[in-house]
Structure formats: C-alpha cells, structure tokens
Amino acid sequence: MSVTYAQGFKAAGVDAGISAKPGKKDLAFVVNEGPLDAVAGVFTSNRFCAAPVRWSRAAVADGHAKAVVLNSGGANACTGEAGYEQSHATARTAAELLGIEAEDVAVCSTGLIGELLPLEHVTAGVHAAYDALAAGEQAGVDASHAIMTTDTKPKTFAAQGTGYRLGGMVKGSGMIAPQLATMLCVITTDAVVSAGQLQAALGVAAEYSFNRINADGCMSTNDTVLLMASGASDVEPDPDEFNDLVAQACASLARQIVGDAEGASHDVKITVAGARSEDEALVCARAVAASNLLKCAIYGNDPNWGRVVSSLGAIPEQDAAFNADEVDVSINGVQVCDGGKPGRDRSEVDMTPREILIDIDLHAGEQQATVWSDDLTHEYVNINAAYE
Amino acid sequence: MSVTYAQGFKAAGVDAGISAKPGKKDLAFVVNEGPLDAVAGVFTSNRFCAAPVRWSRAAVADGHAKAVVLNSGGANACTGEAGYEQSHATARTAAELLGIEAEDVAVCSTGLIGELLPLEHVTAGVHAAYDALAAGEQAGVDASHAIMTTDTKPKTFAAQGTGYRLGGMVKGSGMIAPQLATMLCVITTDAVVSAGQLQAALGVAAEYSFNRINADGCMSTNDTVLLMASGASDVEPDPDEFNDLVAQACASLARQIVGDAEGASHDVKITVAGARSEDEALVCARAVAASNLLKCAIYGNDPNWGRVVSSLGAIPEQDAAFNADEVDVSINGVQVCDGGKPGRDRSEVDMTPREILIDIDLHAGEQQATVWSDDLTHEYVNINAAYE
Numbered sequence: 126m127s128v129t130y131a132q133g134f135k136a137a138g139v140d141a142g143i144s145a146k147p148g149k150k151d152l153a154f155v156v157n158e159g160p161l162d163a164v165a166g167v168f169t170s171n172r173f174c175a176a177p178v179r180w181s182r183a184a185v186a187d188g189h190a191k192a193v194v195l196n197s198g199g200a201n202a203c204t205g206e207a208g209y210e211q212s213h214a215t216a217r218t219a220a221e222l223l224g225i226e227a228e229d230v231a232v233c234s235t236g237l238i239g240e241l242l243p244l245e246h247v248t249a250g251v252h253a254a255y256d257a258l259a260a261g262e263q264a265g266v267d268a269s270h271a272i273m274t275t276d277t278k279p280k281t282f283a284a285q286g287t288g289y290r291l292g293g294m295v296k297g298s299g300m301i302a303p304q305l306a307t308m309l310c311v312i313t314t315d316a317v318v319s320a321g322q323l324q325a326a327l328g329v330a331a332e333y334s335f336n337r338i339n340a341d342g343c344m345s346t347n348d349t350v351l352l353m354a355s356g357a358s359d360v361e362p363d364p365d366e367f368n369d370l371v372a373q374a375c376a377s378l379a380r381q382i383v384g385d386a387e388g389a390s391h392d393v394k395i396t397v398a399g400a401r402s403e404d405e406a407l408v409c410a411r412a413v414a415a416s417n418l419l420k421c422a423i424y425g426n427d428p429n430w431g432r433v434v435s436s437l438g439a440i441p442e443q444d445a446a447f448n449a450d451e452v453d454v455s456i457n458g459v460q461v462c463d464g465g466k467p468g469r470d471r472s473e474v475d476m477t478p479r480e481i482l483i484d485i486d487l488h489a490g491e492q493q494a495t496v497w498s499d500d501l502t503h504e505y506v507n508i509n510a511a512y513e
Numbered sequence: 514m515s516v517t518y519a520q521g522f523k524a525a526g527v528d529a530g531i532s533a534k535p536g537k538k539d540l541a542f543v544v545n546e547g548p549l550d551a552v553a554g555v556f557t558s559n560r561f562c563a564a565p566v567r568w569s570r571a572a573v574a575d576g577h578a579k580a581v582v583l584n585s586g587g588a589n590a591c592t593g594e595a596g597y598e599q600s601h602a603t604a605r606t607a608a609e610l611l612g613i614e615a616e617d618v619a620v621c622s623t624g625l626i627g628e629l630l631p632l633e634h635v636t637a638g639v640h641a642a643y644d645a646l647a648a649g650e651q652a653g654v655d656a657s658h659a660i661m662t663t664d665t666k667p668k669t670f671a672a673q674g675t676g677y678r679l680g681g682m683v684k685g686s687g688m689i690a691p692q693l694a695t696m697l698c699v700i701t702t703d704a705v706v707s708a709g710q711l712q713a714a715l716g717v718a719a720e721y722s723f724n725r726i727n728a729d730g731c732m733s734t735n736d737t738v739l740l741m742a743s744g745a746s747d748v749e750p751d752p753d754e755f756n757d758l759v760a761q762a763c764a765s766l767a768r769q770i771v772g773d774a775e776g777a778s779h780d781v782k783i784t785v786a787g788a789r790s791e792d793e794a795l796v797c798a799r800a801v802a803a804s805n806l807l808k809c810a811i812y813g814n815d816p817n818w819g820r821v822v823s824s825l826g827a828i829p830e831q832d833a834a835f836n837a838d839e840v841d842v843s844i845n846g847v848q849v850c851d852g853g854k855p856g857r858d859r860s861e862v863d864m865t866p867r868e869i870l871i872d873i874d875l876h877a878g879e880q881q882a883t884v885w886s887d888d889l890t891h892e893y894v895n896i897n898a899a900y901e
Binding site: 170171172173174200202203204205237238239240345346417418421422424425427429430431432434435437438439440442447449450452461462464465466467501502503505506507508509510511 | 558559560561562590591592593625626627628734805809810813815818819820822823825826827828830835837840850852854855889890891893895896897898899
C-alpha cells in the first residue's frame with residue numbers, strides 16, 4: 126500500500142526520461158495535504174553528501190514539509206553548486222505547482238555519482254507527476270517503483286494503529302552500509318503528531334533498522350529517510366504505540382532491503398550476545414557482517430566459523446572486550462565453535478534456507494546487538510562491474 | 514632464489530600429505546646453520562591467533578632461532594591446547610633431528626581454520642624434509658612451493674648487499690588485510706647482525722609493506738614474518754644499506770602478494786597526498802582500498818571516482834581532516850574529480866593496464882601514504898565460495 130495508505134497523502138510515479146532504462150518510472154512525487162505538515166528526517170553522514178541531501182536537510186530543519194520529489198537515474202552527488210541549484214529548482218517547480226514555498230519541498234536523488242541531472246526532464250517529470258497525483262493504492266505503488274535502481278522489487282510497508290495509519294516505501298540494494306544504506310525512504314502517517322515526536326521516533330527506529338544492515342560496507346552519499354505526518358486521522362496516538370509502529374516500519378523496510386540486496390542469495394542475521402555493552406556487541410556484529418570471506422563462504426553454503434572468529438579477532442581489545450578462548454558461535458542453531466575451538470561438526474548445519482542465523486556469544490557481559498547482512502555472489506560482482 | 518640465496522641456510526619442500534591436493538608440496542623446512550642464529554619476527558594481531566603463532570612468538574622472543582617448519586593444508590587455528598601441543602610437537606621433532614632445543618624452532622601453518630593437523634603426516638614430513646635439506650637454489654624453490662595455498666605462483670626475493678646477501682619467500686593471496694596479510698614469510702641473510710638490528714629493520718619494513726596491502730580486508734589468524742641471520746658472510750653491513758635491503762625484500766614480497774591476490778585482474782595503487790599527517794593519509798587510503806563497490810568497478814574497467822569519494826566521505830572528520838569541496842582524484846593520470854566535482858571525462862582514462870593508479874589529493878596538509886589493493890572479481894567469489 127506504500128505511502129498513500131495513510132490518509133492525507135497523494136503520490137505519483139512517472140517516467141520522466143531521467144533513467145537510461147527506457148520506459149522505467151524514475152520520478153516520484155509525494156504530497157502531504159494536511160491538515161498537518163510535520164516532518165522528520167535522517168540523512169547520510171557521508172562528507173560528500175549529495176546536493177539533494179543538503180537541500181532536504183535544510184528544508185526539513187524547521188519540522189515542516191508538504192511534499193517530496195524523488196528521482197532515480199542520477200544521484201546529483203559531487204556536482205557542486207550547479208547540483209545544489211538543480212535540487213533547488215526541482216523544489217521550486219514542485220512548490221509553484223502546489224502553491225507553497227520551495228523550502229517546504231524535500232528532494233531525494235539516487236543513481237550515479239558525479240553527474241548533473243537532465244534538469245528539463247526532471248522539471249517535465251514533476252509537472253507530469255503533479256497531474257498524476259492520486260490518493261489510491263496504485264499511486265503509492267507507482268511511486269515505490271519510480272525510486273528503484275538496481276532493486277528487483279518495490280519495498281513498501283503499511284500498518285494500522287489505533288485510529289490512524291502508517292505507510293512507507295524505500296529503495297536500496299547497493300551501497301548498503303552501517304551508517305545508513307544507499308536508500309531513499311518515505312514513511313507517512315495520518316496520526317496527529319508533532320515534528321519533535323516524529324524525529325524522536327525516527328531517530329530510534331532508524332538506529333535499530335537502517336543503521337544495522339550492511340550488504341557491502343559502502344556508505345552512500347544520498348541516504349535519506351523522511352517521516353511525514355498529515356494529521357488527517359484526527360487521532361493523537363499513544364506515544365508508545367506510535368513509536369513502535371515507526372520502528373516496525375523501519376525494521377520491515379530495512380529487512381526488505383537486505384532481502385533484495387544486489388545479487389544476494391542468502392540473508393544473514395548476525396546476533397552478538399554476552400557483550401559488556403550494546404556498542405561493543407554492535408562493533409562485533411558489524412565486523413562479522415563486513416567479512417568478504419565469510420560472505421563468499423555463505424554463498425558457497427559453507428558454515429565456515431573460522432571466518433567468523435577471524436573477523437572478531439581483528440577488533441582491537443579496547444573496542445570490544447572478550448576472551449578468544451570463551452567465544453561460542455552457532456550457525457543455524459548448530460554450535461560449531463565452542464570456546465574458540467571446534468564444536469559440533471559443521472556438516473550438521475543446514476545451509477539451504479535463504480535466512481542464515483549466526484549467533485555469537487562473547488561471554489563477557491549481558492548486552493547484545495543484531496546486524497543484518499548478505500552473502501557475496503557472482504551476481505553482486507556482475508551488477509557492480511558491468512552496470513550502466 | 515628464495516631463502517637459500519643467503520649463505521648459511523639450507524631448505525627443503527616436500528609432499529607430506531597434509532594438503533588435500535594430491536602431490537602438492539605442503540611442508541617446508543628452513544635451517545640456519547650459522548654461525549649466528551639471530552632472528553626477528555612480526556606476527557598477526559588477530560586475537561584468535563593460531564597455535565603456531567603463539568608457539569613461534571615465544572620461540573623467537575629471545576632473538577634466537579635455528580630453524581622454521583612451515584606447512585600449508587591447515588592453519589591449526591582455533592584448536593585450543595591440542596593445537597598448541599601439535600606446534601610444540603612439530604618443533605620438537607625438528608629439534609631432535611637437528612640436535613637443538615625445540616625452543617629454537619619456529620613453526621608456521623596456513624590453511625583452513627578450526628581443524629587440527631594430521632600430526633603423523635607433519636612428523637613424517639619433517640623427517641623427509643630433514644633428509645632433503647640442501648643449500649642450493651632448487652631447495653629454496655621447493656620450500657617456496659610448499660607454503661603455497663591458493664597462491665598461483667611462488668613468491669621469492671634475492672638481493673645482494675656489500676659483501677652479504679638477503680633472500681626470502683612468502684605465501685599469501687586471500688585474507689589480505691591492513692594488519693598483516695594472510696601470509697607466511699621467511700627472509701634470510703648471511704650478514705652479521707644482531708637480533709635487535711633485525712627486529713628494528715623488520716618492524717619498519719613490515720609497516721610500509723605487508724601492513725599496507727589490502728586485498729579483501731580480512732585479517733588472518735596465522736600471519737608470520739621471520740627474518741633470520743646466519744652471519745655466514747662474516748660481513749657487518751652498513752646499517753642504512755641493510756635496513757634498505759630488508760625494506761626492499763618486504764616491499765617486493767608484499768607487491769608479489771598483491772599481484773597474485775585471489776582472482777584479481779587489476780593491482781590498484783592508492784596514494785593519498787595532501788593529508789595533515791601520514792596516519793590520516795593512511796586512514797583514507799585504507800578506506801578506499803576496502804570499498805567493494807570500487808573494486809567491482811575496477812574489475813569492470815570503469816574509473817568510477819564516485820566510489821572513491823563516497824569511501825572517503827564515510828571517514829569521520831576526527832579521523833582525517835579534509836574539505837569535501839577540495840578533494841581531487843586522478844585515475845591512471847587523468848584527473849576525473851576536481852575539487853569534489855567532475856573533472857576530465859572518465860572516458861579519457863585507459864583502464865587496460867594491470868596496474869591502476871588512484872591518486873587522491875586532500876589539500877589539507879603535506880603528508881601522504883600508499884596502500885596496494887586489488888579488484889573484486891568473479892574468480893575471487895569462486896575461490897572463496899567453492900574452495901575445498
């Protein structure tokens with residue numbers, strides 16, 4: 126159901142001729158018709174952040190935004206002031222059509238870094254999308270298609286709270302890394318909530334979802350997650366329920382990214398328990414998630430726990446306390462490493478499921494963390510070597 | 514010429530039946546016949562360091578060693594006290610044959626993590642290698658073959674100082690990462706030098722060679738570099754010349770590892786200049802070297818500088834100072850990124866050479882550092898998914 130599941134939102138997705146793929150929808154427009162226009166955003170921390178990120182960060186800083194324009198087919202990153210002017214012009218075009226200020230329009234772009242967008246196509250696309258704006262299910266679906274790049278399927282979310290709704294869409298399949306994946310995400314709600322409530326809910330939810338997936342360790346220049354509230358349900362939600370729904374939306378969308386990561390044949394859930402602190406558990410889980418050797422082994426259906434522990438062993442002691450002789454590793458429920466030594470025979474591990482569970486116990490404390498990753502396949506290399 | 518190029522050293526390489534590959538030489542023996550027995554060692558910092566690393570670190574701590582036994586076909590890592598006892602037994606067997614103490618024999622192993630070695634094969638192999646010990650060129654070549662795993666060719670070094678010689682061999686092609694590659698390396702010299710001189714020379718040389726290559730970002734449990742001096746030339750070398758020769762040996766052997774990295778089709782030299790400090794330059798070079806997306810692009814012969822700058826941008830500001838708007842990137846001499854924006858057209862870059870030069874200028878200071886890396890290819894995935 127995507128972003129139009131929540132009341133008060135219209136959307137569209139059109140083929141603006143930005144992407145090199147003929148006939149592909151490549152421009153999405155999401156409009157918040159109110160009565161509220163509260164917004165919260167989370168953006169990439171990449172120091173080469175793209176022009177649309179700079180624009181949108183400023184646009185949502187006051188907690189208000191009435192629309193978002195998103196395009197695939199070009200990241201508009203590392204494009205200097207000319208690129209920033211393109212993001213500004215895109216917002217201006219949308220704002221003029223809606224009769225609002227450009228500063229109330231966020232802009233998101235995804236695609237190749239280092240090239241300007243074909244601005245006439247973007248402008249014409251915003252006009253076409255404006256004409257196509259609708260509140261129905263198809264409009265939300267169209268928008269979720271328009272933001273796809275190497276994604277093989279649209280990724281959406283819809284859930285009902287007590288008297289209000291939450292909907293969302295995300296794109297992302299490459300450059301998926303700890304500090305936000307290469308992704309554009311818009312989540313909408315018709316609940317009556319303030320921008321502060323939105324930002325609090327989104328900050329926590331993003332930390333435990335988008336910031337805990339790692340497909341290829343590469344941080345994007347364009348990551349953007351926006352959470353917009355229209356208030357159209359006229360319902361003030363229970364804060365805990367609302368936070369929980371936002372967390373569910375982010376978790377679901379992040380999990381869908383992992384499930385559609387470039388070339389992946391396995392989704393890998395890495396849980397590190399028995400850590401002194403959650404941060405230390407996270408450092409360990411991320412180190413394992415980043416191991417190319419482990420990712421290749423999983424592609425080859427080998428529960429190679431030696432590649433798990435050698436990743437852990439590379440972590441400096443001050444970053445995560447554990448004794449190498451006490452570490453246990455289970456893969457899909459079989460404890461293959463027992464106190465840093467061989468445990469049950471790895472031939473007992475069933476590697477056929479798509480989902481691979483790696484459970485590590487450091488035996489150093491009580492805290493834990495989970496990171497999702499993928500395997501490293503021929504198809505990943507194909508996609509990233511022979512792309513266009 | 515390998516390790517027997519220096520006078521005072523004998524070596525052998527035999528098929529001991531440790532490796533699963535029929536007929537493959539898998540056990541090397543290097544003996545220092547003196548008159549000196551000075552040694553220096555550098556070892557992995559992985560916290561799951563293998564039994565032979567624990568054994569050898571202790572064995573060379575006093576600056577004396579008379580022999581090394583090296584095996585492929587099994588890493589003897591994460592094997593607990595039983596594994597340590599295997600390393601000890603291997604040293605004891607060699608020591609008994611040579612009429613020396615076990616504590617004067619270093620042991621190195623490489624192969625799969627998490628399994629004990631077939632000790633009878635190792636013991637029989639040490640006996641066979643002892644019988645085959647010789648000082649000639651072929652003996653050094655045999656030893657360099659016996660330590661290979663996924664290496665496609667032996668890697669050796671030989672150089673002449675003023676009245677003395679230096680020889681060496683190394684293995685390594687996977688688990689190649691910043692804090693020592695997955696490698697076993699033995700360098701020999703007949704110069705008259707103390708263990709302290711050896712350690713000083715090796716420490717600096719390893720830092721600028723083995724610690725500055727990164728094929729797949731994975732730190733091994735077994736890395737070992739040994740530098741042994743026999744004093745057989747009776748020549749006390751000029752310290753600067755000697756240090757320089759040791760640096761040349763390490764640089765050459767490290768470069769050979771990059772050139773034979775698993776599945777690589779390009780060797781990538783990443784130089785970061787204009788940094789405030791050498792450490793900050795190194796942080797940047799390593800971040801670029803670790804980008805899977807960049808490595809895939811290079812395999813696809815695309816000079817994708819967006820993947821260079823997005824890697825740089827992921828570095829926290831406190832780890833490396835630079836202004837994203839001032840960063841230049843050249844690939845094979847063509848400045849494709851000029852001040853964070855597009856420079857010359859990337860179609861001008863000739864990507865056909867095996868060696869790809871990525872030159873980054875941060876314009877933040879005067880210091881620089883170089884890291885060698887490789888591309889990420891189908892063959893890398895093959896080797897690490899469908900290995901045996």
